[in-house]
Amino acid sequence: MEINKVGVLGCGLMGSGIAQTAAAAGCTVVVREVTEELCERGFSGIEKSLAKFAEKGSITPEQRDEIRGRITGTTGFEDLADCDIIIEAIVENLEAKRDTYNQLDAICKPETIFASNTSSLSITEMMTATRPERQARFVGLHFFNPVPLMKLVEVVRTILTDDAVYESAVEFAGKLGKVPVRAGDKSGFIVNRLLVPYLLDSIRALEEGVGSIVDIDNGMKLGCGHPMGPLTLLDFVGLDTTYYIAEIMFDEFREKRFAPPPLLKRMVKAGLYGRKSGRGFYDYADPKKPTPMSLV
Numbered sequence: 324m325e326i327n328k329v330g331v332l333g334c335g336l337m338g339s340g341i342a343q344t345a346a347a348a349g350c351t352v353v354v355r356e357v358t359e360e361l362c363e364r365g366f367s368g369i370e371k372s373l374a375k376f377a378e379k380g381s382i383t384p385e386q387r388d389e390i391r392g393r394i395t396g397t398t399g400f401e402d403l404a405d406c407d408i409i410i411e412a413i414v415e416n417l418e419a420k421r422d423t424y425n426q427l428d429a430i431c432k433p434e435t436i437f438a439s440n441t442s443s444l445s446i447t448e449m450m451t452a453t454r455p456e457r458q459a460r461f462v463g464l465h466f467f468n469p470v471p472l473m474k475l476v477e478v479v480r481t482i483l484t485d486d487a488v489y490e491s492a493v494e495f496a497g498k499l500g501k502v503p504v505r506a507g508d509k510s511g512f513i514v515n516r517l518l519v520p521y522l523l524d525s526i527r528a529l530e531e532g533v534g535s536i537v538d539i540d541n542g543m544k545l546g547c548g549h550p551m552g553p554l555t556l557l558d559f560v561g562l563d564t565t566y567y568i569a570e571i572m573f574d575e576f577r578e579k580r581f582a583p584p585p586l587l588k589r590m591v592k593a594g595l596y597g598r599k600s601g602r603g604f605y606d607y608a609d610p611k612k613p614t615p616m617s618l619v
């Protein structure tokens with residue numbers, strides 16, 4: 324099944340990147356947000372990103388305008404009824420996602436594939452919010468931030484996913500210029516299954532006084548060749564997001580390595596979410612020169 328018209332739910336960090344990437348691949352894209360203001364905010368992010376690609380010469384000014392022209396916004400569900408695929412990138416909350424799928428199931432054409440960009444929730448539990456006929460057409464499409472630059476997409480299947488639907492999703496990831504990897508519906512899939520315990524361990528190392536923030540980051544950067552240290556990466560991903568993901572993964576596996584450390588919880592409660600709130604393991608008062616916080 325060829326995928327040409329793409330619906331995107333949510334125009335935040337991930338939804339805006341997914342919309343831009345699908346439009347750049349030639350798809351017609353409809354993005355649904357809760358309010359027009361949120362839609363506009365997402366679109367201004369897309370325009371800034373496209374402008375950067377044009378400045379660098381990766382796309383021409385004409386291509387920039389064509390890509391932007393393929394994306395429209397809406398606050399209703401009806402405009403998504405004839406999409407070939409709907410990719411959901413709303414808040415990491417199972418009930419919110421189930422509610423959205425339930426409403427869409429009633430209005431979308433029977434062929435529409437439903438996909439979620441969830442980082443840690445169960446695709447199976449979202450799937451059961453739809454009618455049995457739709458359940459075989461449910462997959463996970465897990466993109467990485469920033470979507471227009473990151474090459475990987477985890478394509479996730481449940482035990483009920485139809486083989487042809489799954490292959491269409493894998494093919495679609497390729498059409499977007501991404502490298503698909505195949506994963507089963509287990510919390511965190513491949514990447515977060517391995518990454519989250521590592522990030523949480525770096526917080527435990529800090530809590531236990533193994534090293535300072537800067538030394539832990541430099542240790543992994545220079546000792547393992549990582550482009551950034553784990554505490555810097557946590558500030559990028561968002562400490563609130565990491566905390567929710569860790570809770571969900573701990574709930575699924577009941578293994579200590581997924582348990583959020585007390586320092587992470589305290590930081591989230593104190594509003595230290597990382598770059599997006601201005602402070603996390605580093606203070607971003609001067610974003611070009613982050614300074615380590617005094618936390619332990």
Ligand SMILES: NC(=O)c1ccc[n+]([C@@H]2O[C@H](COP(=O)([O-])OP(=O)(O)OC[C@H]3O[C@@H](n4cnc5c(N)ncnc54)[C@H](O)[C@@H]3O)[C@@H](O)[C@H]2O)c1
Pocket residue numbers: 332333334335336337338355356357361411412413414415416419423440441442443465466467468560564
């Ligand atoms: N941040 C990351 O690095 C990352 C990476 C991969 C996957 N994800 C996953 O992607 C999803 C979105 O994450 P994000 O970082 O873009 O969050 P975000 O908070 O930046 O964006 C979420 C957007 O969804 C909108 N929204 C909420 N309910 C909606 C609804 N019913 N219909 C339409 N829009 C709605 C919100 O207004 C908001 O703009 C989550 O499931 C997250 O786990 C995030």
